[in-house]
Amino acid sequence: MLSKKKTVLLIDDNEVDLKINSKIIEISKLFEEIVLCQSAESGLTYIHQNLNNESLLPDFILLDIQMPDMDGFDFLERYKKLPTQFTDKCLVAILSSTLDFGDIQRAQANPFVIRLLKKPLFLKELKDLLVQYSV
Amino acid sequence: MNTPLVRVLYIDDEENNLHAFKASFRRQYEIYTAISAADGLKILENISIHVILADQKMPGITGVEFFKSITYSFPDPVRILLTGYTDIEALADAINHGDIYRYITKPWNDLELHNSIKNAYDAYKAKIDLRNKVAELEKTNDELNRFIYSISHELRAPLVSVMGIVNLVKMESLFESSGEYWGLIETCSNKLDYYIQKTLQYYKNNKTISEHTPIEFRKLVRELIDLYSYSDKETRFNVTIDQSEPFFGDVFRIEVILGNLISNAIKYQKEGATDKRVDITIAVNPAEAEISISDNGMGILNEHLEKIFTQFFKSKVNHGSGLGLFIVKEALNKINGKIAVSSDLAEGTTFKITIPNAK
Numbered sequence: 001m002l003s004k005k006k007t008v009l010l011i012d013d014n015e016v017d018l019k020i021n022s023k024i025i026e027i028s029k030l031f032e033e034i035v036l037c038q039s040a041e042s043g044l045t046y047i048h049q050n051l052n053n054e055s056l057l058p059d060f061i062l063l064d065i066q067m068p069d070m071d072g073f074d075f076l077e078r079y080k081k082l083p084t085q086f087t088d089k090c091l092v093a094i095l096s097s098t099l100d101f102g103d104i105q106r107a108q109a110n111p112f113v114i115r116l117l118k119k120p121l122f123l124k125e126l127k128d129l130l131v132q133y134s135v
Numbered sequence: 136m137n138t139p140l141v142r143v144l145y146i147d148d149e150e151n152n153l154h155a156f157k158a159s160f161r162r163q164y165e166i167y168t169a170i171s172a173a174d175g176l177k178i179l180e181n182i183s184i185h186v187i188l189a190d191q192k193m194p195g196i197t198g199v200e201f202f203k204s205i206t207y208s209f210p211d212p213v214r215i216l217l218t219g220y221t222d223i224e225a226l227a228d229a230i231n232h233g234d235i236y237r238y239i240t241k242p243w244n245d246l247e248l249h250n251s252i253k254n255a256y257d258a259y260k261a262k263i264d265l266r267n268k269v270a271e272l273e274k275t276n277d278e279l280n281r282f283i284y285s286i287s288h289e290l291r292a293p294l295v296s297v298m299g300i301v302n303l304v305k306m307e308s309l310f311e312s313s314g315e316y317w318g319l320i321e322t323c324s325n326k327l328d329y330y331i332q333k334t335l336q337y338y339k340n341n342k343t344i345s346e347h348t349p350i351e352f353r354k355l356v357r358e359l360i361d362l363y364s365y366s367d368k369e370t371r372f373n374v375t376i377d378q379s380e381p382f383f384g385d386v387f388r389i390e391v392i393l394g395n396l397i398s399n400a401i402k403y404q405k406e407g408a409t410d411k412r413v414d415i416t417i418a419v420n421p422a423e424a425e426i427s428i429s430d431n432g433m434g435i436l437n438e439h440l441e442k443i444f445t446q447f448f449k450s451k452v453n454h455g456s457g458l459g460l461f462i463v464k465e466a467l468n469k470i471n472g473k474i475a476v477s478s479d480l481a482e483g484t485t486f487k488i489t490i491p492n493a494k
Contacts, residue, residue, distance in 0.1 A: 014292065020299040027306050066288050097295040099287045099335055101343075101387055119292075120299035123306065 006135075007033040009058035011043040011075065012095070013067040021062065021095065021121050028123050030130060031060070040070035044078055051086060058090055060135050062117070065096040065103055072096070076110055091133055093117055140165045141256045142182065146175035146201070147190040147217070152241075156188075159245050164252065172201045179205065184212045186255045190241075191218035191225050199229045206234060211262065213255040217241055283338050291331050298324050333458040336391050340466045345385045347493040352376050352417045352424065355386075356393065363398040370401050370411040378419040383493045388466040393426070395459040396486050400430040402455075403484075408432075424490045431483040440476060 008031040012018045015038065022034045035058060037043040043061070050056040065072035072094060079087065094107045097119040107116045115129050144167045145156050153168040160166060167182060169175035172193060178184070189198035196204075198216050216229050219241040229235045236258060237251045301321045304310050310317045353376050360372055400413045414429040435443060435450075442448045444464040447457035467474055471491050478484040 014296065016293075016296045017299065020296065020303055023303055024299075024306065027303075066292070097288070097292045099291065099332060100284060101339070119295040120302050122302065 004055050005032040007031060007035060007056070007058045007060075009035045009037065009043060009046065009061045011037045011040055011061065011067075011072075012064040013038055014064070017064070017119065024121055024123055025126075028127070030127065040067055040072065040075035040078075043075065047082065047086070051083065057086060060130070061090060061092045062095045062121075063092055065094060065098055065107065073106065073110075076112055080112060087112070091135060093129060095119060095121055141186060141252065142167065142184050143186045143188065143252060144169065144175060144178055144182075144184045144212070145188045146170075146172060146193070146198075147188075148193045149190070152190070160249070160252075163249065172196045172204075175201070176205070179209050179212070184209075185259045186215065186252050187212045188215045188217055188252075191216055191222070191229075197225070199225060199232065199235070202229075202235060203232050211259065213259045213262075215239060215251055215255055217243065279338070280342065283335060283342075286331060287335055291328070294324060294328055294331070298328065330456055330458075333456055333462060336462050337458065337465065340388060340391060340462060340469060343387060345388070345470060347383045348386050350382045350384050350386055350389060352378050352382065352419065355390065356397075356415060356417070359390070359394050359397050363394065363401055367401050370404065370413055373412065373414045375415070376417045378417065378424075380419045380421055380492070381494060382419045382424055384424075384490055385470050385493075388470050389490065391466045392463050392472070392488065392490075393428075395463045396428045396488075399455075399459055400428055400432065400484075404430070404432045406433075419492070421492060421494065423492050426488040426490070427485060428488075429483065429485040434480040434482065434484055435476070435478040436480070437478075440478060443476065444474075 008025060010018055010021055010025075012021070018036050018038065022036055025031055025034055033056075035046060037046055040063075043063075047057065063072045063075060070078075076092070079092065091114050092112050094113055094116045095118075096103070096107070096116065098104065104116060107113055114133060117125055117129070141164045143160070143164045145153060146169045147153055147156075148170060150170060153170065157166055157168060167178045167184065169178055172189075172195070175187070175189070179187075187202075189201050191198040193201075198218070202214050202216070214235045215237045216225075216235050217239050218225060226238055229238060236255050239248060239251060297320070301310075301317060301324065304312075304317055356374055356376065360374070364370060364372070397413070397415070404411045408431075410431070412431045414427070416427045416429075418425045439448075439450055443460050446461045448461070449455050449457040464474065466472075467488070467490075470493075473489045475487045476484065477487075
């Protein structure tokens with residue numbers, strides 16, 4: 001896997017947050033490639049387009065919950081139907097500003113979600129998570 | 136103010152009765168008459184009637200049977216049964232099945248009938264008013280719920296972005312670049328976020344129905360300490376948890392209670408103290424959990440102890456929101472918990488809580 005660049009996919013409808021979080025990750029040098037998608041649909045499209053091109057596929061996805069049209073939970077429904085060769089290697093964490101008890105419970109109960117991170121994103125939390133799952 | 140016109144439908148197979156009724160009451164009510172149950176039904180279908188009078192003895196169908204037949208199609212109009220016989224069976228049937236408001240014998244007494252119709256209309260109005268009030272309350276309730284949800288998202292999302300930017304400014308070592316301005320932005324944002332979170336907690340505590348799930352105090356306390364000691368690494372926690380029994384409770388409220396108390400214990404330390412300490416002891420038995428949260432912080436003035444649980448109480452020295460302990464008390468009330476506090480300006484403060492085990 002040395003040839004593959006470590007890639008993170010950020011999915012968030014909020015342009016400002018997308019900018020902030022990609023900048024934090026850029027400074028941290030935790031990933032070599034940062035892919036930004038402003039909707040769950042475009043995130044899925046990106047993955048679908050590159051299913052045969054492993055080098056471009058993300059190793060880690062940071063997913064917002066509250067988004068218009070397709071929200072984070074809808075995304076996860078579609079995500080679980082993707083080929084397991086991909087989903088087995090990719091980890092998903094939720095990154096949301098939600099305080100809604102139901103949303104939080106639902107996110108934590110989802111088998112594909114390794115953690116619910118709360119906005120604002122703190123580098124230490126992200127680092128700890130990635131170390132724990134050795135991404 | 137105009138008194139509302141009461142719409143009365145009178146069904147009787149004897150035309151003379153219909154005429155007599157009209158003659159007596161046409162000035163008081165808007166009167167509709169029908170010579171048969173079928174005609175009465177037609178009127179009901181077209182006009183919103185408040186009070187129905189029906190004769191018991193009619194060919195083909197009795198008054199009670201007629202009322203029974205419209206139980207579901209026209210539940211609102213209030214029913215009065217008229218009968219020439221003191222027929223005990225009809226009376227029993229009427230009370231048991233017809234949902235009948237009054238039973239009046241023929242020939243009627245005008246004053247008695249008038250009073251009955253007036254009372255029947257009041258009953259009709261009360262029924263409709265109640266239904267409107269319930270609908271109104273449900274709507275308000277619904278709006279409030281949506282409002283709470285939108286506070287937690289629409290209002291908080293941009294604030295959290297600001298906090299993220301401040302965070303980024305720190306990472307890029309720009310925090311000191313504009314004098315104290317970034318620090319002030321950070322303080323204000325945190326304060327605003329705190330208020331939003333407390334407001335949400337308060338509303339959710341008021342509205343959410345208690346749900347019982349198993350609670351692991353060790354895990355819960357560890358998570359809460361991690362969460363609230365994030366900005367403060369100096370405080371030492373001594374946690375003793377004796378939980379060999381399963382404990383069932385309302386996890387949302389217990390989190391709110393412990394979270395507020397732990398965050399207070401961290402926040403109200405003595406300034407410049409070197410040995411900041413918070414002791415948390417929890418003992419679970421089949422009946423309840425006994426929790427003690429104790430700090431060696433600045434303590435609470437004796438004269439303030441009574442007031443700390445009231446809404447918006449703030450002491451002059453400390454800049455709290457006046458919401459934290461109020462919410463703790465409210466949440467405990469919802470789950471039948473108890474709280475006691477003792478404090479000493481030299482020693483610090485101890486909160487003792489008991490929460491019933493809902494096993």
